[in-house]
Amino acid sequence: MNLILEQIDRVFSAPDSLKFVSGLMVLWGISNLITLQFTTAPYGRYTRPGWGYLMPAKLAWFLQELPSFVVPLIILSRWRSDELVNIHGNNKILIGCFLVHYFHRTFIFPLRIRGGKPIPLFPFMAAVFFCSVNGALQTYGILLPNTEIHHWFQKARFCLGIILFFTGMYINIRSDSLLTSLRREKEGTYQTPRGFLFEYVSGANFLGEIVEWIGFSVACYNLPSLAFAVFTLCNIGPRAFHHHRFYREKFDDYPKDRKALIPFLF
Template sequence: MVKFIVEWDETMWNTGKFVLTTEQMNIVCYAWIATALMVFVTMQYVTAPYGRHTSTKWGPSVNNKAAWFIKELNTFFVMLYYMVVGSKTFKSYVWILFAFWVIHYFYRTFIYVPMCRSTEKKMPFVIVLMSIFFNQVNAYINGFYLSEMADPADFGKEWLQSKLFLTGLVVFLTGAFINFKTDLTLIHLRKVGETDYKIPRGFLFELVVSPNFLGEIIEWFGFYLMARRNVAALCFAVWTFANLTPRAKNHSDWYKINFKNFPKRKIIIPFIY
């Protein structure tokens, strides 16, 4: 680790630029993936206190919608920044990958969050800070990798016609569709002004408790395939899985406690878990 930091410092000192070798990038990303796995294990015992699980035990809180808006806006801007100022973004078709991120986060920030019929719920400030940190690191790693490190020769016309890209595209769009459709179903369970929870029905809700999370995980796994299975994209796919699988389990337990007639459904993976 000391060797890594010294070499990194020397490289930046000599070039005057924030640069990483492929080896250094790998070390950063695998450390970040290991962190995600630790978070995954921790979240088997700790329920993330937002949405229906919000709690006053985590210190001062802020308005839920404002918190969501700020943390998603951050990611949107980081990716937009790297897309626009990145030195290699437009030297190949890598901008297409940026476009997927930016569209996803544009939707999440400016359409999804305002649409949510959330109550006057609050989110602990510490959770907002942790989410911003997690979102920022993932966006920086992916933005930096795509705009500064990825070789433009790897993202030409051949890549767009490759089986890996096309498979990833189908997986990504399928996940995005599932996430979009099921999030909308959840939002529309409440009429404007209502605050209670209802049992979601239809489509993938008949198979799993949290198909919106399943969709999000599929989406970013598809992105990883599209992006030539690079280590930065792997980070975000693993973080999404580590965040959302325990949350789906928490939701499932919560429904069973709060709805005596809650139908038998798997948690997040149809027929399996």
Template sequence: MSPISELFLFPPPPSPFVTAMSVISFTSLAYTGFSELRGKHLHYSKFWNANPNERRKEIKLSSRAGMLFLYSPALAAALASFAIPGDLLSSTRSLLLCAALSIHFFKRVFEVLFIHQYSGQMMLDSAIVISLSYFTATVTMIYTQYLTENTAEPVLDLKYAGVVLFLIGIIGNFYHHYLLSKLRGKDDKGYKIPRGGLFGVVICPHYLFEIIGFIGVTFISQTVYALSFTLGTILYLIGRSYATRKWYLSKFENFPRNVKALIPLIF
């Protein structure tokens, strides 16, 4: 590692598994983000029915069931870390990381059950890919943190700054998901232009706060794997937000052109 990275990252553990997962997580997420830019979408939310003529034989899930399938395995993995005997959570940093991951996925499941409004379906293949990504990322992040035990801490301790960023991210993400849920009545299945919060400047503020939350998780962890997963997630959400803005422009003639995709005034 370079002297600069040693300021804020633990040395990579001597684990071929963690090294491989760092490369796989970043590469797969970055590629998926690039695919979103090119119009090849993961089939959930407003893109669940993209290219319908090519997908007639594929298995579909209800949106609620599909979303639960996305997040429940990762939540179970995060919660299970507290029940494993031994020194898996022997440090404050490890406890904070597992708590953050548990809160993140508990919020997701809570939103699926009580907040989100649904208008479409989800393709099983997309659900499997996303669920597996969240599950393996959660397990690998916790395992990588365990491997840092009894090694020298980074020069800069960012874990408490990470807690602050994580809380900002999760609260902002929840708030904008709540605003989205209030756009429709009980039996209204159509899409509308979101209003309120930061929706007046970006069409995907929930993605912006999700990025802030994952940056917070990276600061808590300060491992190469957490950094690689977060960088890949950022690239994926850049692609997804670009595709979302393009979709709104195609569906609503009155969509305000000054509203960016993800970053106010910039992108």
């Protein structure tokens, strides 16, 4: 185990490696964006045969999100106490933001799932792989530079990013709660989501997560967080449009002026 962790340290502690992995993440996101123009990701309401053994939704969501929470903690545990003390405050806040998000996604969100459809093994394994790599990438991307903020513009950018991050998190969590309430009222069926930003877009929960990681990228101001924001946009942005199409085809009275992802635009 220690040998594996040492290899991970060696890979991710090199600046060129961080750039390389970030670049691969962007390419992965773009490939998903292109692929999702012609098909839907095979989980949730779009689950279909041919993608492997079906796992219970709650268990799958817990296990696939867990690496994003655990990997940063493992990395931090390997740092000496004096190294941890010397981490600048802004970097501690950024690590904290990442852990707060994934604490919710790992330990709270799965418990609130109502009537979730089983998740096939292939997309589950892809999510586990991504969360493991991204957990390491974001942690090293924040900790290794360990830059202290001095200039007023840097402080303003950092504060703006943190505000966007928590705004996006609020939108995401509240939107998920509204969707959960709909499923509780009539479990096993789909209904037109209403209230909050669902009055303007079909994918309010996806919009919130995209805003969240864009804000994180603004605050971090590094290549790994930018790659993550791009991947998020490319990966779940199309899903908002798929949901929008699903609702319009399923419900004749679906609001005509409601957009898919961006209020009033598209």
